[in-house]
Amino acid sequence: MFGVGFLAVGYPHVPDMIRQLDAGSIVGILNGEAVCVGFSTIFNTLASRVGIDSYLVIGMVHYRRHTWNVVILNDTLFYFDLTYDIDHGYLRPLMTRGQFYTVFNNHRPFDDLFEYLWVR
Numbered sequence: 053m054f055g056v057g058f059l060a061v062g063y064p065h066v067p068d069m070i071r072q073l074d075a076g077s078i079v080g081i082l083n084g085e086a087v088c089v090g091f092s093t094i095f096n097t098l099a100s101r102v103g104i105d106s107y108l109v110i111g112m113v114h115y116r117r118h119t120w121n122v123v124i125l126n127d128t129l130f131y132f133d134l135t136y137d138i139d140h141g142y143l144r145p146l147m148t149r150g151q152f153y154t155v156f157n158n159h160r161p162f163d164d165l166f167e168y169l170w171v172r
Contacts, residue, residue: 088135092119095134099123111161120159133159 092108099106105124109131112118120133123146131152137143144155153159 088119088133091134091138092121095121109161111159113156113158113160118159120156 089108096106096108107122107124109120109122110117111120118133118135120131120135123130123132125146129149130146131149132144132146133152133156136156147155
C-alpha cells in the first residue's frame with residue numbers, strides 16, 4: 053500500500069503510464085482501450101498456443117509507432133495489420149511481404165533484420 057501511495061503522490065504521471073500499459077494488453081481489449089501492440093501481442097500468444105509461428109513487426113505509420121504481425125505458414129511469410137482491420141470492420145486476407153507493403157505503403161518497419169533472417 054505504501055508503494056502505491058508513494059507512486060501516486062510522488063509521480064502523478066503513473067496512472068497514465070498504467071493506462072498505457074493496459075492499452076497494450078488483454079486489459080485494454082476488455083475495456084475498449086487497446087492499441088496495436090495489444091492486438092498484435094494477443095494474436096501472437098494465441099497463434100503460439102496453436103502452433104503457428106507469429107512475430108511482431110514494430111515500425112512507423114504516418115510518423116507514429118505502430119505494430120503489426122507476420123505469420124509463417126508452409127515456410128512463407130504472411131503479413132497483416134489486425135489493428136487496421138479491426139478499425140475498418142473487416143479482415144483482409146493474409147498477404148506476402150510485397151502485397152502487404154503495396155497495400156500498406158505507409159508502414160515502415162524499424163528494422164528489416166527480421167525479414168532477412170527468414171529469406172531462404
